[in-house]
Amino acid sequence: MSLNFSEIEKKWKKYWKDNNTYNVDIDENKKKYYVLDMFPYPSGAGLHVGHPLGYIASDIYSRYMKMKDFNVLHPMGFDSFGLPAEQYAIQTGIHPADSTEENIRRYKGQLSNLGLNYDWSREVRTSDPGYYKWTQWIFARMFEHYYNIKLQKADSIDNLIKEFEKDGNLFVDAFCSEERKFTAAEWKNMSDKEKDNVLMNYRLAYRKIGHVNWCEALGTVLANDEVKDGVSERGGHPVVKKPMNQWSLRITAYAERLLNDMDEIDWSDSLKTMQRNWIGRSEGLQMFFELEGNSEKLEIYTTRPDTIFGVTFMVLSPEHPFVGMLTKPEYKKEVTEYRNYAQNRSEIERTSEKKVTGVFTGSYAINPLNGKKIPIWVSEYVLMDYGTGAIMAVPSDDDRDRAFAEKFNLHVIPVIDKTNYPGSTSKDKEGIMINSDFITGMEVPDAINAVIERVESLGIGKKQINYKLRDANFSRQRYWGEPFPVIYDKNEVAFLLPDDELPVELPSLDEFKPSTDGKSPLARNAGWVNEYEGFIRETDTMPGFAGSSWYFLRYMDPHNENEFASKEAMEYWQDVDFYIGGTEHAVGHLMYSRFYHKFLYDLNFVPTKEPFKRLVNQGMIQGVIEFLYLKKEKVNEISVFVSADLIPKDEVEDYAKIPVYIGFVKEYGSLNSYLDKAGIDQFRNWRKEYQNAEFVTSVGTYKGEDSGSFDNFKFYTLSEIGKMSKRYHNVVNPDDVVAKYGADTFRMYEMFLGPIEQSKPWDTKGIDGIGKFIKRFWGLFVSRDDNWLVTDTRAGDDELKLLHKTIKKVTEDIKNLSFNTAISAMMVFVNDAKKMNINSSEVLIPMIKLIAPFAPFISEELWHKAGMEGSVHHQLFPEYDEKYLRESMVSYPISVNGKKRGVEQFPKDMPKEDLQRKALELDYIQKWLQGKNVLKVIVVPGRMINIVVK
RNA sequence: GCCGAAGUGGUGGAAUUGGUAGACACGCUGGACUCAAAAUCCAGUGAUAGCGAUAUCGUGUGGGUUCGAGUCCCACCUUCGGUACCA
Incomplete structure (x- = not known):
């Protein structure tokens, strides 16, 4: 047997490791290129055949870029904090650090079996204290900064304090949770606790009340996906929303920049759209409605001020603070029941079901523009977290409001006439106002402005930009995450621990269950919690995105103990040129990473505004x-x-x-x-x-x-x-496939399955085709009895044409990440080369280089069998030459009324008139023209000919 | 619900800007080699009708634009991903 892939794989894995074939360093003589995979969470189920899809693609691309003489950074690491390791620890008592270590060992073995060209000397792990030291350090910087709107960047909180001491916050223009004006004198009179509260309103990392899914029976906080139908997935116990003091990151301060800077990056339009919708910028009107028999005013936000005369009811979120006050005694029972019902429903459930629910409070608001009484309802489709938690409902022009009005028999007043705008939906801001007092007859956009103007002049509201994007909740009541470098004094004022005490290492625990009062497991370790005299530690830990939002920077300089990465390294590597990962991260991870990066940019720690230049989402x-x-x-x-x-x-x-x-x-x-x-x-x-x-x-x-x-x-x-997942017992391990078919075959098969962006179920049907192809490719070089078949004979023109055609196609396809068609082009080459009996080294040696990014093992073996020095992966990629590709004839499809009736070869440069004449003369075309008039003939040179008859 | 993506032979998929639908594979059928099998090689393979040349139909469904639509527009159906504490 002449092709023994397992021996070849073993041999070259060792060679690459011994020779550091894939290690890179700063090289000022070469252009840098940074190819990054989204690092995996090392789960107990091991790597499954879905993971490598992206890894193989990025491997091919980075190998290609290396062969194009770029200095390519291509690292890998592990997102090694996370819930599964902790749950496993609760079940088995095995420390998450131990199970994680074991899982990583397994992952690395599996990755190396695939022949991926990672520089493992740069590996990072988010659970490594040497790494999370810097995760904590970045948090500390966020705590010390606020967002200055005038400067449009993060600014030191010390500057803000100076400003407070000078003029209070009267002239401060900053992102702030709660705007309450005060003077310098008032500031100076505040207690430390009060000052701390005020500063918390400004810090980019700050504390506020947040709601968690609390399960009393399990005594723990649950993730959204651990809650199904209002009960815990494990055990089916009731879950309620519980308010707790939580850390948050003020990502909303960066909303505008996150939106605008997308113009600079090469991401797919669909991905950009998803990010845009997630940020959800809207311009609208914030205004107050007076309440009947109540001095309080109800604040609402609307993007459609034009429809204000169509308002027939108001809707409050069940959590709205006014609900209790506004509920009349005779409606108390119903409203209380409704609030309880809504409390244990997730946001998705609340907004996704078609079922319309709600209750009347018995109270009324007054429309400030026409004095009409409007009933106030409560419904779960209004979310407390967006806008003000209260809406003015316009059933004539909002689908959800209409459904609500139909269900509860509420008034509908049509206010927009869309007869001049066929196909326009209620979401489109177009039409002519009707039944609308002073704006009747206006076009919608004019009406919007007119109402805003009127409301502002009445002093009951103002124009406002709103975002759906919410500040990021940064506290988790878990063990296996980064501890906060924070302690509190007896007044609960938060202090940062000094940088030289970082990292704050996770203390060891014997028991990983959360404590019963909803605190993190760390609260169990009293010695650790009370280590600082007169202070107690923060016992929550950071969420997964704390570590994963900046790991791409650490790869640039992974062992640095004094900085998260040196200036020199960042100046050279700059940013990620090409990032590949799953669509499941299309919003969350990418949004947080961009936010972190921009924050570090503001502080001059990174040289670029955006972290990822080009991004591709591989399918699942x-x-x-x-x-x-x-x-x-x-x-x-x-x-x-x-x-x-x-x-x-x-x-x-x-x-x-x-x-x-x-x-x-x-x-x-x-x-x-x-x-x-x-x-x-x-x-x-x-x-x-x-x-x-x-x-x-x-x-x-x-x-x-x-x-x-x-x-x-x-x-x-x-x-x-x-999904392929341990819980479904359907994980297919790539190791088994590699052992059976070889790594090169596995790699090419995953790429051959289809376009990289497309999701598809795993299936080994068809892997034999790739296996056969690789054997046939090998067979061009080595005979069955192990003789070297390549000779130094000159290649003929048709042979060179085949080679250059293949180089061209493969090169273009790699650039477009169209690996499946690149592979099919190589298959065509092999099929043709067999027929043509090609054995010239002039053709075959370049083919070894061409296939090298796809099949690193056999290409390396063939390269050395051919007597070449060094690694094939350090060679330059073949270039194609147009002179071999010229065609003299073009084949034209000839159609009559758009239906193809034949194909004809014509010279490449034949003029249009001749093409038309020749086509009309053809016998089989004449047949179709019998008894008809030729109306016109469409000739597209180089493409096709179409004859239109009647 | 909302946001994003996809839907093409028995199967995975191919088809620059609208211009030869089904490349390349898998599977299947037949043949060669073999005592036989495996492997390998050769030929065929969208459906229907026909001995055949050929004709008609055909890219989720229904409309539309165009000389020409898998590709563009409108409406809908199905599947997948995300939906803020899974990572």
Whole structure:
């Protein structure tokens, strides 16, 4: 056997490691290029076949850029803080640091099996104290800064204090949680606690009351995805929103810059749109409505001031502070019940269901522009976190308001006439105002301005820019995250620990469960909490994004103990040229990273405004989840599973779906996937609680070994496409695929599956095609009896044409990340080269270099077999030469009325008139023209000819 | 619900700016080699009708624009991702 991939892989993995083939350093003589993967969370399930999709793509690209003579930084690391390790620790008592270490070891082994060209000397881990020292350090800088609107950048809080001492905050223009004006004298008279409270309103890292998902029964705070239908996913206990003092980051201060600077970066339009919508900038009107029989005023925000004469009711969020006050006694019961109901529903549930819910408070507001009485309702579709938590509802021109009005029989007053704007929806700001007092007859945009002007002149509101983007909650009641470098005095005033005490290391614990009062597990360690006399420590930890929002900078200088990265390193590497990762990070991670980067830019710590120049979201490789249907009700105390083919659609509700390990399933992933007898026995052994379960199939019920002969029965499973995850027992390990087919084949197969941005379920159908291709490619160089076939003969023109055509196509496709078509071009090359019996080194040696980024192992082997020195991965990429690609003839499709009737070869430079004449003369075209008039002939030179007849 | 993406043969997918739909693979069918199998090689393969040349239909559904639509516009259906404490 002449191609032994496992030996080749072993040999070159060692060679690359021994020779530091993939290590990089600053080299002023070369242009830098920074290729970055989103670093993984090292989960206990190990790397699955979905992860490498992006890694292989970035590997090919960085290898290509190296061969184009760039100095390429291509590092990898681990986002190693996180919830799963902590939950695992709670279950098993194994310290998260230990399980994380073990998982990382496994991940690195799996990554190296794929032949990825990472510079491992630059590895970073977010849970490493040497790393999170700087995560804490950045937090400390945010605490010490506020956002100065005049300067349009972060500014030191010391400057702000100086300003307060001079003029109070009368002339301060800054992002602020709560604007309350005070003079210098008032400032000086404040207690330390009061001063601290005021400064908290300005700091970029600040404390405020936030709401968490609190589960009393579990005694813990839950993540949103641990809450389903208002109860905990684990155990099904009730979950409520609980107010707690939490750290936040004032990302809203950067909203405008996050929006505007997107013009400078090369991201897909869809991604930019997602970010824009997430920021959700809107211009509108903030205004007050008076309340009937109440001196308070209700503040609302609207983007459609033009519709103010169509307001027929007001809606408050259930959490709105006015709800209690406004509820009349006769409505108290209903409103209280409604608030309780809304309290344990997630934001997604509250806004996504079509169900319309709400209650009347019994109170009325007054429309300030026409004095009309407007009933005030409470409904969960209004969120407390956006705008002011209260809206003026205009059922004529807002879909949700209309649905609400229909359900509760509320008035509708049409205010916009859209007859001149066909196809215009209620969201489009166009039309002519009707039934609208002084703005009747105006166009919508004019009406908006007119109403704003009127409201401002009445002194009851002002024009305002709002963002959907909210400040980032920065506190987690968890163990496995970065501790805060913060202590509190007895008045709960927060102080930073000095920089030279960083990192604040995570103290060791024996018990990782949260403490029962909703505090983080760290609160259990009294010695640590009270280490500073007269102070107590912050016991919450930072969220995942604290470490992952700046890791790309640390790679530039990962071992620096004095700075998060040296000026020199950042001046050279600048920013990430090409970032690749999953769409699931399209908003959160990217938004936070951009915010962190901009903050560091303001402080002159980084040289660029944006961290990621070009970004591509690779699709997900999904798994197939195999479920068994289990009757929700036990029958005579016995669990009963029913084959999927026996369950009518309308009875599916009566069954629970139990995921089964895919290794037990026959015809896994297909519509006909099933368990046979052996599979069921495996399942019963695996899930002990179902050891005595019964399995109903169309040929009878299987109850275990002694239940008669059912040798050929099929118990059908339900196959669904979804995430590859430990909880679904459907993880496919790349190691197994690599061992069976070889790393080069695995790499090329994942790339050949389709466009990099597209998601698709994992499937090994077709991997043989790539295996065959690699063997055939190898076969161009090495005969079956291991003879070297390449000779020094000169290549013919047609051979060179084939080579240069392939180089051109592959080069262009790599640039466009169209790896699947690049591979197909190489397949075409191999097919043609076989037919042409090519053996000239002039053609074949460049092909080794061309395939090198895709198949690093066999290309390295062939390179050395050819007697070449050094690594093929340090060679220059082949260039194509146009002179070999010239064609003299073009084949023209000839159509009649747009239907192709034939194909004809014509010289490349034949004039239009000749093409037309020749086409019309063709016999088979004449046939289609019989008895018709030729209206015109469309000739697109180099493309096609179309004859229009009637 | 809202935001984003996708939908093309039996399957994965290909198709610069609207210009030869189905490249390249998988699978399948037939053949060569073989005692046989595997491997390899050769030929065929969207559907329907026809011996055939050929004709008609065909890119989720329904409309539209155009000499010409997978590609552009409108409406809809289905699937996937995100939705702020999973990472």
